[in-house]
Amino acid sequence: MKRAEHNVYFATGCNLKALSCYFLRGHTTIREIIARTSVVIWKVLQPTYLPNPTKETWVQSARRYWELWNLPNCVGSIDGKHIRIKRPPKSGSEFINYKGYFSIVLMAVSNADGCSLTSDVGEYGRNSDGRALKESNFGMKLVNSTLDLPDPSPLPGQDTNFPFYFAADEAFPLMCTIMKPYPKRGLTNRKRVFNGRLSRDRKSVECSFGMMSSKFRILHTTIGLNINTVDNIVKAVCLLHNFIKKEEGIFSRPRGKKGNDDDIEVENEEEPYPRLSNQRRATNPAIATREKLCDFFLTVDGSLKGQKRFCV
Known part of the structure; x- marks a missing residue:
């Protein structure tokens, strides 16, 4: 004791x-x-x-994502978690988050098994996940291309190179190295498939936060230090x-390639609504990269049985 x-x-x-x-x-x-x-x-x-990730670390993580979740060239999932704290003296509103309590942000990247690859702590709670990423050491290295990510390689069954990337939710910016879902407005069936597949595959970081919180209940309390x-x-x-x-x-075993739908083709409808303004702020290469990954999910090599349940 x-x-x-x-x-x-x-x-x-x-x-x-x-x-x-x-x-x-x-x-x-x-x-x-x-x-x-x-x-x-x-x-x-x-x-x-929790060593500093190397190129070999990213390659192993990408291989594991493909084995477990059939997500190609994905090296990790990004998300932020608010850690509740007691109001620091003379801090004003800097630490008040959108939920109304004082917090700091844990910005983490997890692999397919829910282990943390990087963790940045200490950003003000009032900042969004996208801003916290931008201010973190990991985010600055990602923008400056100093993360030592592997060189682009072809997707399974494809000929052209595709960059390695991180999976994220709507709060993060769309980049060639960060894939996020399409905006909810103006969704077509192919985009619904993409959103469903990306959300399914990025749950590893959510599971990582859940496992941490269940083992260490300090994350459920207000830390008064x-x-x-x-x-x-x-x-x-x-x-x-x-x-x-x-x-x-206990680590999950690869379940192999899932069976394809009999009719994997999804009608490419015209968008009934224009894209949202935050979508237009993404660069053209980032938009093109997401479109290419979206198309891959509809091919024989990239589709999964049952993915059309996301369609209407």
């Missing part, structure tokens, strides 16, 4: 006063143990269980999630 305060705090989210009574230690001592232990966990385990300590706690939780997943987790 010695020095177990941080374990109980991470796992249960118990407040510091209760921990002080339980372990018969001073309130300040408990807080100092948690703060220092979080830093040590990151320093010792980060090189092994200073911002630097909260950042270190969240980083330690992401690291411990990878540690548990890799050492004791």
Whole structure:
């Protein structure tokens, strides 16, 4: 039980006063143990269980996405999670998110098995996921093309090269390296298939957040420590999630290529409505890249049995 305060705090989210009574230690001592232990966990385990991704890491992640979810050239799923915190002194409205409480943003990239590949913590809660991505170290490397992503390679059964990319939801910008769903307005059946397939395949990051929150209940509570300590706690939780997943987790087995629909052709209807304004802000190469991936999902090599259930 010695020095177990941080374990109980991470796992249960118990407040510091209760921990002080339980372990018969001073309130300040408990807080100092948690703060220092979080830093040590990151320093010792980060090189092994959350190293900086390399080109080989991205290649392995893309191969796993194709094996499990039939999503080609996808190297990870991006999403943000709001971590509830106590209002920092003199912070104004910087940390108030759209849900009305104070928070910081955890911006994470997960692989097909739900393990974190990168994690950036500390962005203001008032910022959207797209803004948090832009301000994060990962986002800046993505924009500056310094992530060491693999060179473009052809999709299965195709001849032309296609870039490696991350799957994301509507809150993120459309880029050649970030694929997001089509806007809901003006959807055609082929676009509904694309949205359904992308949403199905990017759930790994949502599952990652769910597994973290279920194991570490601290993420369900309001963390009443200073911002630097909260950042270190969240980083330690992401690291411990990878540690548990890799050492004791159960990994899904590839289920092979799914059967195709008998009639995989989907009518390419004309759009009844114009695209939304945020769609027009995307670059032409990014739009063309998404169109190409959308078309791939309707080919023999890229289609899945039952994907037409997304059509109307």
